[in-house]
Amino acid sequence: MMHEKPPQSAAQPDECQLLTRRDFVHNSVLTAASVGVLHPFALAARESPAIISGQKPRNIIFCVSDGMSAGVLTLAENYSLLTRGRGTQWLQMAACRETVHALMDTASADSLVTDSAAASSAWSCGERVQNGSLNITPEGKEKQPIGMAIHAKGRKFGLVTTATVTHATPAGFAVCQMNRADEAEIALKYLGAVDVVLGGGRAFFDPAKRNDRKDLFQTARDNGYTLCLNRRELLDATGAERLFGTFSDSHLPYVIDLPKTPGLEETIPSLAEMSRVAIQVLNRHPEGFLLQIEGARIDHAAHQNDIATLLREQLAFDDAVAVALEFAAASEDTLVIVTTDHGNSNPGLIGMGENYSQSTQAFFKVTAITESFDSIMQWGRQRAKTRDGLQSNELEARIFNSLKILPSEEELPLLLQALHDKPVEDLNRQLGSFYGILGQITGNHTGVEWIGNSHTADPAILHATGPGADEFRGWIRNDTVGRKLCALAGV
Ligand SMILES: [Zn+2]
Known part of the structure; x- marks a missing residue:
């Protein structure tokens, strides 16, 4: 029977529904039930978040829904209401009085329409670079990526994605590379410097699939990483010192397609599960951490004009945002930013x-x-x-x-x-x-x-909460976001 009335979002302006102790405990129980483990953040949830002006965060969690056009926010809200009986975490975050709102100018050094490499570089090194390149200016100068700067300071750095771990958005926080397509080269630069690496792209580390036959799994072991190749191994790895998990040769499969292949749902962890374990591992160190969480395949589904696949990916990303916000509410000194790098094909x-x-x-x-x-x-x-x-x-x-x-x-x-x-x-x-x-x-x-099959120049929505969130207000360029991030991170 078809519904007559449109679904009604629970997120109301000026009503912070997100960060109450009751909700946290409730959400945590739900999440724990679905994941099969009780996570530690549930117990320490506190009453409300705070934006503390002038304070620097100990931890930064940067959440990217790659290629998310503005219209996706309401489509995802309604899709979530229809299929899960609840709204999205992102809109609840937006409805919270303490959340800081910004619209971001996403251009790159050579185009009004950015690609993911230039967009991630702008956030990472605070400068606009040309599309396709990672943290190398149009003049050929290498700029230090934010993750490497954090690592050099003795703090922890993690990358979690549903794409290959060496894809443009995670790589933008970690490497200087002229061409984003050189993922086998990018893989060489990760181990030792990135403390948590979770996602797809196993082939770039596999001696049987690399042209140079280098065994980067062995390099990972030599550098003190715990390796995991499936969901179970990941969920058991929360005590790892360093963590390296690849769950597919290329990108992780689309969420919507998982049930069609027997065994895949047991093998492939969700973005929320990867994010939770990443935070647990990174947070074992008192120095603080930077974690980038990327819902990468929203972008891929947008390129393919495929709305159901896109919305399933967006809800998986939203679950990961919930994990980040739960942790932030419990830790008090974590800045959480939730944003996108550019629009894509603008579904509406x-x-x-x-x-x-x-x-x-x-x-x-x-x-x-x-x-x-x-x-x-x-x-x-x-x-x-x-x-x-x-x-x-x-x-x-x-x-x-x-x-x-x-x-x-x-x-x-x-x-x-x-x-x-x-x-x-x-x-x-x-x-x-x-x-x-x-x-x-x-x-x-x-x-x-859809208006086409490629990225767009639309402003990107950005929301921030926690110490330093105040810096990200109003109309802001992507490279300004990068400079402010570096300043807040003290690098
Ligand atoms: Zn992108």
Whole structure:
């Protein structure tokens, strides 16, 4: 039975619902039940947070929803209400009176539209660099990344991501590299300097897959890291001195696709689980730490115009934000920043029907989707290679099963054409691909439309709480964020 009324967000302006002891304990029990372990932060939760002007934080947790256009915040809130019966942590944080709000100018040194490498570098070294490069100025000068500066001061530094751990956003806090694509090179620079490394990208450390045959797992062991290769090993590693966990050769699989492969849900930890263990390991040291937590695949799903996959990734990121905020509330001296590096393809729910009366019902259809566009495309390409080729009715059935949408007689041939890599006419040239076409077909039913398939120059939303949060107010450039972060970190 379709809902008649739109879901109602619980987050109200001027009402700090986030940081009460009752909520923390409640949330912690819920989280502990889902994770299977009782985490230590629950017991020490305190009544309310504080922004203490002029104070420097002992710890900084920097949370990045990569490629999150502004419209995603409300789409995720409504998706969460519909599928989980509760709103998002990010909007609760935003509704809290103590939270500091900013809009960020995200340009890079050579473009109004940044890539992730230049964006992360701006936060890290406080200077804008060219797209594709990591902490090297247009003049060729290497700038010290914030994580390395923290490490040099004898403090702890961690990176947690759902992408390869050597991907642009984590790498931006750790290395100087002319080309972000040199991930095998970037991997060489991590071990010893980054105390906690968790995510995908195992292939870049594996002697069997590296061109130079170097065994970086052995390097990790030699440097005192505890290694983990699956979720169970990660959850057992909270007592590690240093932690190195890679759970996939490339990026971690999309959350929406996990149930399709038997055993994957047991193997791949959630971003929240990785974040919790990372904080536990880093916090064993009294000197304080910097931790970057990246929900990386929001960006990937946006490039693919795939709204259900994007929202599942955003909710996984939101769970990790909850972990960071719980810890911050218990520790009193932790600055938490929650933001994105740039928009991507700007999904938005558009008005559908007379007086937009159909928009809400249309959006409900997103919750019925059970497979990523990427997975459908991989399947389609495989089928196309078989002797019989990919049949139109097969593709139609797959899309109906996974998206609960029946493509029209005009739509289906376009999808088949795109799957066979034949050009598809679309006045918006960025949308003339399999993803672009499937995104538009889905949008005809769900009301979620896209402006293209790449990053945008939109201002990025930034929220901050804890000691030093006051620095991040109003309109702010991404490189200014970096300079303020370095000042607060004392590096
Ligand atoms: Zn990015």
